[in-house]
Amino acid sequence: MDSWLTPLIILVVLLLLGAWSIWLERRVLALWQDRLGPNRVGPFGLLQVVADMIKIFTKEDWVPPFADKVLFIISPMIVMIMTLLGFAIIPFAPNIQIAQFDHALLFLLAISSLSVYSIMLAGFSSNSKYALLGAMRTAAQMISYEVFMGLALMGVVILADDFSLSAIVAAQADVWFICYQPLGFVLFFIAGIAEIHRAPFDLPEAETEIVAGFHTEYSSMKFGMFFIGEYLGVILISSLITTLYFGGWQGPFLPPLLWFILKTGFFILFFILLRAAIPRPRYDQLMVFAWYILLPLSLLNLLVTGAVKLSLLG
Amino acid sequence: MLDDMLNTIFIITAAIILISALLTITAHNVVHALLYLVVTMLAVSLIFFILGASFAAALQIIIYAGAIMVLFIFVTMMLHQGEKSLAQERHLFNFSTSITALFLSSMLFFELIFMLFLTPADSANRLVTAPSSAIITVKDIGTQLYGPYSLLVVISALMLLSALITAIHISKSPVTSEIKTKADNL
Numbered sequence: 384m385d386s387w388l389t390p391l392i393i394l395v396v397l398l399l400l401g402a403w404s405i406w407l408e409r410r411v412l413a414l415w416q417d418r419l420g421p422n423r424v425g426p427f428g429l430l431q432v433v434a435d436m437i438k439i440f441t442k443e444d445w446v447p448p449f450a451d452k453v454l455f456i457i458s459p460m461i462v463m464i465m466t467l468l469g470f471a472i473i474p475f476a477p478n479i480q481i482a483q484f485d486h487a488l489l490f491l492l493a494i495s496s497l498s499v500y501s502i503m504l505a506g507f508s509s510n511s512k513y514a515l516l517g518a519m520r521t522a523a524q525m526i527s528y529e530v531f532m533g534l535a536l537m538g539v540v541i542l543a544d545d546f547s548l549s550a551i552v553a554a555q556a557d558v559w560f561i562c563y564q565p566l567g568f569v570l571f572f573i574a575g576i577a578e579i580h581r582a583p584f585d586l587p588e589a590e591t592e593i594v595a596g597f598h599t600e601y602s603s604m605k606f607g608m609f610f611i612g613e614y615l616g617v618i619l620i621s622s623l624i625t626t627l628y629f630g631g632w633q634g635p636f637l638p639p640l641l642w643f644i645l646k647t648g649f650f651i652l653f654f655i656l657l658r659a660a661i662p663r664p665r666y667d668q669l670m671v672f673a674w675y676i677l678l679p680l681s682l683l684n685l686l687v688t689g690a691v692k693l694s695l696l697g
Numbered sequence: 698m699l700d701d702m703l704n705t706i707f708i709i710t711a712a713i714i715l716i717s718a719l720l721t722i723t724a725h726n727v728v729h730a731l732l733y734l735v736v737t738m739l740a741v742s743l744i745f746f747i748l749g750a751s752f753a754a755a756l757q758i759i760i761y762a763g764a765i766m767v768l769f770i771f772v773t774m775m776l777h778q779g780e781k782s783l784a785q786e787r788h789l790f791n792f793s794t795s796i797t798a799l800f801l802s803s804m805l806f807f808e809l810i811f812m813l814f815l816t817p818a819d820s821a822n823r824l825v826t827a828p829s830s831a832i833i834t835v836k837d838i839g840t841q842l843y844g845p846y847s848l849l850v851v852i853s854a855l856m857l858l859s860a861l862i863t864a865i866h867i868s869k870s871p872v873t874s875e876i877k878t879k880a881d882n883l
Contacts, residue, residue: 451726451728454728454729454732484751485751485834485835486751486752486755486835489752489755489756489759490755492755492759492763493755493758493759493762493763496758496759496762496763496764496767497758497762497763499763499767500735500767500770503767503770503771503774504732506774507728507770507774515774518774519771519774519775522767522771523771526764526767526768529763529764546835
């Protein structure tokens, strides 16, 4: 296959999946809440996304006159670019991976730390109180939870002896890392939810408190990019969980790509279930939970993993 | 072929660093200036990457662009005054205050140019040769850090710990202790 064809296919599939997971979320949420959800456009309402896209493209693309215009336009792009860049290192199947290099996990941490900018700049450039409040909450939340994300990942790195994701998948040929790293998995999962600010950690855009948070002033496709960026983030974190803790594409009988899709799909559904099941905590509870509970736990996880590994090596 | 390409990328990145650094000090809007500084950081990280130090490149992004600059922008966002602060700064800093600094830094600049022209272009000089792409692995860095340089690691850890304790002590106010009691009740 041509070297440019695989990335192109992955990109197109991801963008379509990002859009269609909006339909999936609305449908599945409705199912769990005894409603029907969008079911009118096309079979099972599948074409609802197309209708939404036509609507969002034809809406007025309004840049507020009081906004910082350049930053206002750049910030939704940053979130899309950063999330899509994150997919470059994911091994979807043995030969389907865009970029393979040694420090893939560090690259991932760098990407996730840079995506804070999109929300902060959106909040700043909107020049409105609600947007600024939302941006401040996000910045604090993402900086705090990034710490545990990195620390939780280090457990996996210690076990696999490597920063590259394909080596981590190969190291899970016998036993999935979830068996060795249950605490690390829980920490990474929580940090992942906070990092893409999904419900229940969606305080930056808590509509009962601060309208729509950082994207209050956004309309049309610029809002759409934030929206799809969030769903792409869900897919990214789900596929990372699959790769790091659940053996990646490995599995019996079925082809590797199908295993990867099944595992990732399971976690995407779990993200949606979380939104339906858990109420939103208060902002100070969120920060206190991060620094008083998650930080000691992740340090402990790192310490124990390192100690056990060293004692086994002798 | 590859060396040529790396050279071209190096020159383009170096140009980006210079331009964005210049824009950092000339931009009127504080947040814009900080964003140009972020661009400088990212470009420096690319230079590290070209030189084969991909670990340093990743750390440059994670720590400088991802953490320190975010905090900088976070604070300026809250204190941002727009035109008002600009007028205040115009009043505080005029050209005559910067003459000495300008003189000293131009001296340094000419010295640098002089040095670069006088340095013989020998093959052992990393600055003169083409960027190398020999990759330094994390393991190499780890064995170096916890082997010959372990004392430095311990000392920097102690410094960070003392800084942390100081920060906690300074920020200890009735409000934070109230949060702490909430945490105990959690």
